[in-house]
Amino acid sequence: MQCLLVIGCVWPEPNSSAAGSRMLQLLEFFLAENYKITFVTTAARSEFAVDLEKMNIASEVIKMNHPSFDELLKNVQPDLVLFDRFMTEEQFGWRVDENCPEAIKILDTEDLHFLRKTRIEAFKKNKNSKDLYFDAEITKREIASIYRCDLSLIISEAEIKLLQEEFRISSKLLYYLPFQLEPISEEEKINLPGFEQRNNFISIGNFLHEPNWNAILYLKEEIWPLIRKEVPGAKLYIYGAYPSQKVWNLHNEKEGFIVKGRAENAEAIMRNAKVCLAPIRFGAGLKGKLIQAMQCGTPAVTTSIGAEGIPGDLAWNGYITNDQQEFAKKAVCLYTEENLWKDAIENGFRIINSRFNKIEHQQEFSKKLAELIQNISVYRRENFVGRMLQHHQHRSTYFMAKFIEEKEKSKLL
Structure with missing residues (x-):
């Protein structure tokens, strides 16, 4: 049985947001694929979150910038790690690479955050968002995260088109996976x-x-x-x-x-x-x-x-x-x-x-995962930009995390 580690931005609340429904759909997919799932997040447990225990999914709250996450990785030994939004990849991606270098890394973008943020700014300033997103820091962060992962799940065809045409990202790094819904009879x-x-x-x-x-x-x-x-x-x-x-x-x-x-x-x-x-x-x-x-x-x-x-x-x-x-x-x-x-x-x-036919999308996603797992060395070899960004960004994150760890130790002393 393969192991999946999901690093959540928040606890999944399907009755509160579309993002919560999306995460629940992904969890159900991997359960159907017979993955053993562990869900972790730095967020406080929510009273409105789905009951993961009833789904036979292990879960726990983790600490940011803390070596205890390294121990969790060693214990879980995930075959696949799913990052819930690019922020979790920034925080924990380097630790996954250090402790589980063979684990396949998948980023679920939910939506493109840089597009949403710059559209807000463009609306307030009465500008075209395209004039803003190329220079925005959040754009560089999110695009870098996409490159560092083996595959990114994109929920909208419009966003796939944007990433390919405006940012020239290889189609091999992107996978269109919208909501997966039961057909209406x-x-x-x-x-x-x-x-x-x-x-x-x-x-x-x-x-x-x-x-x-x-x-x-x-x-x-x-x-x-x-x-x-x-x-x-x-x-x-x-x-x-x-x-x-x-x-x-x-x-x-x-x-x-x-x-x-x-x-x-x-x-x-x-x-x-x-x-x-x-x-x-x-x-x-x-x-x-x-x-x-x-x-x-x-x-x-x-x-x-x-x-x-x-x-x-x-x-x-x-x-x-x-x-x-x-x-x-x-x-x-x-x-x-x-x-x-x-x-x-x-x-x-x-x-x-x-x-949004659930069966069709899940069958295609299952095939894509099998192809990715079988050809992961080829995917990574062809994604040199991702490896380069991984090296530089992870080193900076590593030293920042170590600095924070030492700072917290000194407080305890």
């Missing part, structure tokens, strides 16, 4: 609430994620008043994990803007909403809320950023627009016109079944 479609059974609008997203907060504020100030003018009795329910006081302050019963906070059962709530609104103006990766809307037969109005990487060449399950007037108009159309609504949800089912 005809029986499931029939059992979903219909047009007449549904009421109100919904918007949902983890509030620790800045694009979600910005989208809710945009709805409140610009878009929702236009929608409410056309459908006065409608309400917009706002859900999301980790709402701050500024989120709760947006709640207004008279305006029909209802802030609910964390959803105990996001799927049930989405299934009963008539239209999902996601005016996301910056961000990266795939938007889990919009994927879930499709699974629940709920049409959505979003932006080009919101839809990025999801439909491919297929029709969207609603409308895509970056204009606030058009956004409100299309939301009202979906809310009031049953035929449009029904056509939209069929588009969503088609996207889920053809682009």
Whole structure:
């Protein structure tokens, strides 16, 4: 039995964020491949995290810049190490190389952080993100991490294209792996609430994620008043994990803007909403809320950023627009016109079944892993840039870690 060590950025919370769902999907894949899994993270244990023990996955909290991680590596002896986002590779990659040089290193980017961060900055400065990301420190860090790993999992085709065309990264280092979802059967479609059974609008997203907060504020100030003018009795329910006081302050019963906070059962709530609104103006990766809307037969109005990487060449399950007037108009159309609504949800089912088919993606990923394992020496020999970056960056990280270790020892003395 092969051993997998997952170094998590946080504990996986599938009910709190798309990133949590993504990690759970990866864990389930490796369990199905008969890997013995150990999950570790420096983050404090979360009450909302999935129960890894029930999944037969060992887990523990680890310390940063501490030699105890070296001992853990020696005990686990992983055949494969999965880094959850590039920050964990920066912190622990050199220790993996030092203690388990033969272990295959896979980076799950979740989304390209440099793209998300520079899009935020570009939005605030009214600039093109392309003018910013080439010079940004986070870009250099994340691209270097991709080179140092044997394979990087990229969740969006748009991000694969960016890495290959703008940064000239070899396709051998990148692997497209979006969400892996069960196909929606005809029986499931029939059992979903219909047009007449549904009421109100919904918007949902983890509030620790800045694009979600910005989208809710945009709805409140610009878009929702236009929608409410056309459908006065409608309400917009706002859900999301980790709402701050500024989120709760947006709640207004008279305006029909209802802030609910964390959803105990996001799927049930989405299934009963008539239209999902996601005016996301910056961000990266795939938007889990919009994927879930499709699974629940709920049409959505979003932006080009919101839809990025999801439909491919297929029709969207609603409308895509970056204009606030058009956004409100299309939301009202979906809310009031049953035929449009029904056509939209069929588009969503088609996207889920053809682009995110769990069986198909897992079969292809299994083949890719087998090829990587069998030809790892060739992969590494052809990735000289990665070996060079590994040498220089790991030496600097090594000395910084040793400095911190000695500093902590002196405190104890």
